[in-house]
Each structure stands twice: as structure tokens, then as C-alpha cells.
Amino acid sequence: MREANTPEQDALEHIVACKDKPFLEEQFINPFKGRGVFTNKTIKPTTFVVEYRGKIFSRGIGSEERRGDSLNGFLFEFSWKGERWCIDASKEDETLGRLVNDDYTSPNCAIRKIVYEGKPHLCLFAVKEISSGEEITYNYGESSYQWRSKVGS
Numbered sequence: 572m573r574e575a576n577t578p579e580q581d582a583l584e585h586i587v588a589c590k591d592k593p594f595l596e597e598q599f600i601n602p603f604k605g606r607g608v609f610t611n612k613t614i615k616p617t618t619f620v621v622e623y624r625g626k627i628f629s630r631g632i633g634s635e636e637r638r639g640d641s642l643n644g645f646l647f648e649f650s651w652k653g654e655r656w657c658i659d660a661s662k663e664d665e666t667l668g669r670l671v672n673d674d675y676t677s678p679n680c681a682i683r684k685i686v687y688e689g690k691p692h693l694c695l696f697a698v699k700e701i702s703s704g705e706e707i708t709y710n711y712g713e714s715s716y717q718w719r720s721k722v723g724s
């Protein structure tokens with residue numbers, strides 16, 4: 572019998588196949604928040620959920636890790652192996668990771684880097700059980716994003 576994949580193996584398979592999970596769907600939330608990603612199935616903690624896909628490029632030496640809010644919020648900057656990197660997910664390519672919104676108080680996913688062919692891939696893993704119908708979220712990191720000061724966002 573085939574052994575169950577670990578969440579990391581599952582992430583790798585989805586990286587290679589460039590596919591999102593079938594139980595995830597895009598939904599329009601409101602004009603302020605725009606679109607978001609929702610699950611139509613309960614997700615167990617530690618499960619690989621979705622990859623933040625885009626064009627990756629190096630920005631040179633540095634250590635700061637933050638979620639860029641330029642290009643309409645589709646730039647993700649991070650550090651890896653002592654260098655700064657950036658994933659530009661501004662292209663509307665129908666992938667879902669780029670549509671996951673920020674929740675800095677009670678996110679249900681966290682980002683981890685999974686390395687494939689020598690490059691880091693930003694993958695979201697569930698940090699708690701996520702009920703069917705819930706929005707997928709993660710903490711974009713320390714920053715004074717304007718929506719965080721708006722009640723109920």
C-alpha cells in the first residue's frame with residue numbers, strides 16, 4: 572500500500588504539477604478587500620494548502636523579510652540563504668496563492684519555503700483546522716498595512 576504523503580511531499584507535487592487544490596475557490600468578498608480564497612472542504616492542521624506562485628528574482632544581499640505592498644500588493648519579499656528575494660505575482664494567471672489575504676491576528680495558514688530545483692517556493696500550510704466555507708489567510712508580516720486599521724476588515 573502507498574504511504575500517505577507528508578505535507579512537504581504534497582507541496583512538492585503541487586509545485587511540480589503547477590496545480591492548486593480542487594477544494595479551493597476564488598470568491599469576491601467586498602470592494603475594499605477584493606477577492607479571497609475559500610475552501611469548500613475541511614482542512615486538517617499541517618496540510619499543504621496553496622503555493623504563492625509568481626516570477627522569482629534575487630534582490631541581492633540582505634536579511635529583511637517582509638511582504639511588499641507595491642504592484643497592488645502582489646510583491647512578496649523574503650530572505651533566503653543570506654540574500655533578498657522577491658516573488659512577483661502581479662500577473663493574473665488564475666493561480667490562487669496570489670489571492671490569499673492577510674490576517675495578522677488569527678491566520679489559519681503560515682508560509683514556509685520549500686526548495687525545488689535549487690529555488691525557494693513559498694507554500695502555505697494550515698496552522699489549525701480550517702472549516703469548509705472559511706477564507707484562507709496568513710499573516711503578511713510586520714507592516715502598517717492600511718487595512719489593518721480598518722475595523723472589521
Ligand SMILES: C[S@@+](CC[C@H](N)C(=O)[O-])C[C@H]1O[C@@H](n2cnc3c(N)ncnc32)[C@H](O)[C@@H]1O
Nearest residue numbers: 604605606643644645669670671672673718724
Ligand atoms: C496578494 S493581494 C490579495 C488578493 C486581493 N484581495 C485581490 O482581490 O486581488 C494583496 C492585496 O489584497 C488586499 N488585502 C489583503 N488582505 C486584506 C485584508 N485583510 N483586508 C483588506 N484588504 C486586504 C490589499 O489590497 C492587498 O494589497
